[in-house]
Amino acid sequence: MKKLLIASLLLCLTSCATITNSRTYPLKVNTNTQNASVKVHDSVYKLPTEVEVKRSNKPLKVTLTYDTITRDYTIKSKLMSKSSLDNIIFLGLYPEALLVDILTKKGYYYGDELFLDIYDSLPEVKRIVSGKKYIANEKNSFNVDISVPYANIFLLQPESEGVKKGAGFFGLTLGAEYFYKKNKYVKLNIGAISNFPIPFPVPLINDGEVETLVSLYSTFTDNYQLNRFSLGYGISYSFYRWDYDFGDDNYTNQKDKSVKGHGIGLSFNTYYRVGKCFHIGFVYNSTFVSIYPQTELLYQHTISFDLLWKIQI
Numbered sequence: 001m002k003k004l005l006i007a008s009l010l011l012c013l014t015s016c017a018t019i020t021n022s023r024t025y026p027l028k029v030n031t032n033t034q035n036a037s038v039k040v041h042d043s044v045y046k047l048p049t050e051v052e053v054k055r056s057n058k059p060l061k062v063t064l065t066y067d068t069i070t071r072d073y074t075i076k077s078k079l080m081s082k083s084s085l086d087n088i089i090f091l092g093l094y095p096e097a098l099l100v101d102i103l104t105k106k107g108y109y110y111g112d113e114l115f116l117d118i119y120d121s122l123p124e125v126k127r128i129v130s131g132k133k134y135i136a137n138e139k140n141s142f143n144v145d146i147s148v149p150y151a152n153i154f155l156l157q158p159e160s161e162g163v164k165k166g167a168g169f170f171g172l173t174l175g176a177e178y179f180y181k182k183n184k185y186v187k188l189n190i191g192a193i194s195n196f197p198i199p200f201p202v203p204l205i206n207d208g209e210v211e212t213l214v215s216l217y218s219t220f221t222d223n224y225q226l227n228r229f230s231l232g233y234g235i236s237y238s239f240y241r242w243d244y245d246f247g248d249d250n251y252t253n254q255k256d257k258s259v260k261g262h263g264i265g266l267s268f269n270t271y272y273r274v275g276k277c278f279h280i281g282f283v284y285n286s287t288f289v290s291i292y293p294q295t296e297l298l299y300q301h302t303i304s305f306d307l308l309w310k311i312q313i
Helices: 004-014 014-020 081-091 094-104
Strands: 024-031 034-042 043-046 049-054 061-068 071-077 112-115 144-158 164-181 183-195 210-226 227-243 259-275 279-293 296-312
Touching: 024 034, 024 061, 024 094, 024 210, 034 049, 043 049, 071 112, 112 296, 144 183, 144 210, 164 210, 210 259, 210 279, 227 296, 259 296
Parallel strands: 024 112
Antiparallel strands: 024 049, 034 043, 034 061, 061 071, 144 164, 144 296, 164 183, 183 210, 210 227, 227 259, 259 279, 279 296
């Protein structure tokens, strides 16, 4: 327990941005006029250029000079959405980790590119281009999917053990999508989920009884996409495993239990796109026909809150 508390404290005092980000980063600067220069942090650069800027929660002042004209711009700082998502996914400590990003200022930035428009009537307005824009999929295009089923709910019926319900965290899935129409695609997916008891990955030492629920599955779905939303339906083949460990305090010397099962059923998913390639949603996988340890009608299911990345090819 002491080791667990120490590990939890260390995680609370760190964040993805604090670990991976430096205090400065390169900012690309350009404009829509010839023979122009920009002044940043008392240094003058000929455009287009790349300027090393310091992360801060304060606005960045830049001065554009072209011909005999000088224009001042103010670029507002903001928290990186990437660091916030990483904190949610990998640490499960978003409020604490985000506070670290704010205090260290490593979670702030001014965007990836800055375009100074000389025709802008409001030069005080920021002009930020943060990475590539989302590109809609075309017919015959492909995506590779990677997701983290962050929170999972189980309803299993291991043989001779009755109904077992549980919930927990973490998993991993890999998938491939093929768009046979601009807004319709088929998806093949394989994944694994568990009922890990706490929402951040640290080693656990359990002296008492522990119940473990695990599902490995493959799904094939037909999916419809409408703007930021998508909805999919199809078939699933799932492998379930239920384990019960009586722990070190097993004074009655009861034997640990482990029951496996395979089944066929249906799969449904729904997602909402919140970034260029990041989606959040829910996945429901069920089995209605048990294949192993015996063939019978048997209902089981899992429901996952999923964090998904789609990589366009």
